Amino acid sequence: MPMTEATLDIAIFSIIAGTVAVAFWRGGGPERAVAIVLLASFLFQNAGRAIIPASAHTVDAVRLATDVLLTLSLLLISMRARRFWPLPVVSMQLIMTGAHVARAIEVDVSQWSYMLMNTGLSSFMLVLVLVGVKHHQRRLATFGRDPSWQSSWIYSDREMARR
Numbered sequence: 055m056p057m058t059e060a061t062l063d064i065a066i067f068s069i070i071a072g073t074v075a076v077a078f079w080r081g082g083g084p085e086r087a088v089a090i091v092l093l094a095s096f097l098f099q100n101a102g103r104a105i106i107p108a109s110a111h112t113v114d115a116v117r118l119a120t121d122v123l124l125t126l127s128l129l130l131i132s133m134r135a136r137r138f139w140p141l142p143v144v145s146m147q148l149i150m151t152g153a154h155v156a157r158a159i160e161v162d163v164s165q166w167s168y169m170l171m172n173t174g175l176s177s178f179m180l181v182l183v184l185v186g187v188k189h190h191q192r193r194l195a196t197f198g199r200d201p202s203w204q205s206s207w208i209y210s211d212r213e214m215a216r217r
Contacts, residue, residue: 063100070096073180081187083202084135088128088143089183092176095124113157117172121151134203139186146175 070093077089102116125147132140153171157163193200 067096069177069180073183076187077183080191081183082137082190082200084131084137084140085183085186085190087131087135088140088179088186091124091127091131092179092183095120098123113154114172118151118154121147121154121172125151136201136204137186137189139182139189143179143182146179150175 070089074086074089074093077085081089099117099120102120106116108114108116125144128140128144128147132144150172153168156171157168190200
């Protein structure tokens with residue numbers, strides 16, 4: 055049976071929904087936040103694609119808007135999270151957002167390259183969320199607690215001395 059776009063969307067949604075479920079079941083705040091943002095991005099993209107179909111010869115406006123919002127959301131989460139793993143996720147998302155710039159500058163970018171730059175790193179982002187959940191559980195087992203968020207953007211001298 056050939057893989058249709060709808061079948062692929064259902065498979066991707068199932069994987070993302072599974073990641074969200076694991077993040078809410080076992081993860082901390084950053085794991086949950088990133089999982090929800092990734093799910094919202096997927097849903098927004100599919101809803102937008104129903105309204106504005108993607109063209110093989112131009113920049114996908116819906117995906118560009120989604121990727122910019124996702125990049126900003128992931129950047130804010132990574133700045134507040136007391137975790138390392140969100141930083142590679144933001145880096146991957148920046149590469150994916152940069153694919154739109156490359157496409158806008160050079161429209162003759164192959165369709166496969168554009169597709170891979172746009173979707174190829176998404177699976178690694180989901181894996182990193184699951185890795186984050188695993189490490190969160192390990193820290194809980196080892197230390198009994200695992201603070202999710204930084205209390206402020208910039209630490210005071212007193213806070214730095216306690217660390």
